[in-house]
Amino acid sequence: MPNLKDLKNRIESVKNTRKITKAMQMVAAAKLRRAQEAAEAGRPYAERMNAVMAGLAASASGSETAPRLLTGTGKDDVHLLVVMTAERGLCGGFNSSIAKLARTHAQKLEAAGKTVKILTVGKKGRDQMRRDFGDKMVGHVDLSEVKRIGYSDAHAIAHDVLMRFQAEEFDVATIFYSRFQSVISQTPTAQQIIPAAYEAAETEETGAGTDYDYEPGEEGILADLLPRGVATQIFTALLENGASEQGARMSAMDNATRNAGDMIDKLTIQFNRSRQAVITNELIEIISGAEAL
Secondary structure: OOOHHHHHHHHHHHHHHHHHHHHHHHHHHHHHHHHHHHHHHHHHHHHHHHHHHHHHHHHHOOOOOOOHHHHOOOOOOEEEEEEEOOOOOOOOOHHHHHHHHHHHHHHHHHHOOOEEEEEEEOHHHHHHHHHHHHHHEEEEEOOOOOOOOOHHHHHHHHHHHHHHHHOOOOOEEEEEEEEEEEOOEEEEEEEEEEOOOOOOOHHHHOOOOOOOOOOOOHHHHHHHHHHHHHHHHHHHHHHHHHHHHHHHHHHHHHHHHHHHHHHHHHHHHHHHHHHHHHHHHHHHHHHHHHHHO
């Protein structure tokens, strides 16, 4: 049984830990607001971009001169998985859930006889994927020095992916990230970006869409817009990841603060009982000594 000094030291240690987790919770709450606003502000542009690209893709998909980013290489033997996680931990299961989704997807591809290559964005994803797919790693993007995610960061990642596609290093590319829902809910998501897979706009599904004439033509416009579309999808994923990370960290630090408080209460009760036992023993010894005299 620990003595009074050990219990007192442990209580002080847990109190210090609670101060740290509380401070991290407050910092995450402040960052979450900015990250959430950025993610929500980027969604309308991404959705509208998806609608325009879907219309163009539908018109040009049957053409023999359609860009390779739209039609693909004609096969799906080699898959590039772009796993996007955080640079730091202490955010609950945020990083693990993304890595788990990517790991499951990679295992299914290998079971089907496909070749898997992995490009990681964020140290936590790299560390987790390296355990099972160390020989499949083909690159890593370090964003630890980036204070605020910008389009230039997404453009650099997209440029790397596009260069690999032009070099025929893979046939299909899929990004893995976490879509922000709320502070307590983030959804791990897999999204194919090459060949481009755009969902049809709702107006087109209901038959209320508008027909456009494009100049110089769908193929020419797609050749310019498709690389931007890849960068836009990656940028959206980075923004969603940023908001999800702060939301998960805020929730995790809140739980840690509560758990520290519960532990302090239990240790305080144990300390008081131990101190009472010591006082009782001392009184018994004093009374016994007095009676002996």
